[in-house]
Amino acid sequence: MIITSISDVHIKESTDSxxxxxxxxxxxxxxxxxxxxxxxxxxxxxxxxxxVQYLKKYSDFFLLIESAIKNGSKIIYIEGNHDFHIERLIRKSKKKLGIPDEMFLHIKNYFDIEVDSRLVRFTHGDDVEIENESYRKYKRAINNPFVKFLGDYIVPFSFIEWIGHRASNKSRGKNVKKYELTVEGQEFVKDKFRTSSKLYFKDHSNISGLVCGHSHCKDYFKLDDGKFYVNNGFAPASKSFIKISDAGVEFIDL
Incomplete structure (x- = not known):
């Protein structure tokens, strides 16, 4: 079995790098x-x-999905904090492209895959991170069913795009300066997520591997009991992806 995973690509346009x-x-x-x-x-x-405008704006992305499925791969799309409430969009894409339901899955929280008799959990990572109450309040707010209804049926596409990119740029400007551009910041994030993964494994003893994104900090951390936490980091910076097979975990360069 081969599993490949990438996160935190942060595409703005289908023409960008x-x-x-x-x-x-x-x-x-x-x-x-x-x-x-x-x-x-x-x-x-x-x-x-x-x-539905997303189907046109990112038509090249959905063609990549269609091609991969025709090639025999099953696609798992796990929501992050920049792409959420997208189950309706994925249903529309499957209907438009004639993709079987079971080959392109929308996952709200996490997805488990058994690898060599061990359970590996894939999750964006914001549910793993500890000690970030302001972010948890934000996540609870955006996951409100009323917010989903507004995004699907009420708020115009152009306004969603505007306010979303505005919030994203504001958040990124603060976090990049504080964490991503300094060695100290990266070490802080790395240690925080390693500690978070240890606590997560303690609460989920059936899980042997944890594959996350969200932190923008590339890391592969093996625990003493053979369990592992892996994160590909911010893909445009790491220029890599994660490959998991019966042989183990690897970073593959792009």
Whole structure:
């Protein structure tokens, strides 16, 4: 079995360099041979709700999905904090492209795959991170069913795009300066997520592997009991993806 996973690509337009990186991922020989391709959240910089305009704006992305499925891979799209309430959009894409339901799955929280008799959990990682109450309040707010209804049926597409990118840029400006651009910041995030993964394993003893995104900090951490936490980081910076098979875990360069 081969599983490949990428997260935190943060595509804004299908013409930008981040989309080119995702295209390179889908065209990689290991990805083309994958039984599962896991898109582990924040593939887009902003993708909210089920607006049909996304099918046109990101038509090249959905063609990549269609091609991978025709090649025999099962696609798992796990929501992040930049791409959420997208189940309706994925249903529309499957209907438009004639994709079988079981081959393209929308996952709200996490997805488990058994690898060599061990359970590996894929999750965006924001549910794993500890000690971030302000973010948890934000996540509870955006997951409100009323917010989903507004995004799907009431708020215009153009306004969703505007307010989403505005919030994203504001958040990124603060976090990049504080964490991503300094060695100290990266070490802080790495240690925080390693501690978070240890606590997560303690509460979920049946899980042997944890594959996350969200932190924008590339890391592969093995625990003493053989369990592991792995994160590909911010894909445009790491220029890599995760490959998991019976042989183990690897970072593959793009």
């Amino acid at each position: 981040n989309f080119s990186l995702l295209k390179k991922f889908f065209n990689h020989e290991y990805v083309r041979k994958s039984d599962y391709i896991v898109l582990n959240g924040d593939i887009f910089d902003i993708l909210i709700g089920g607006k």
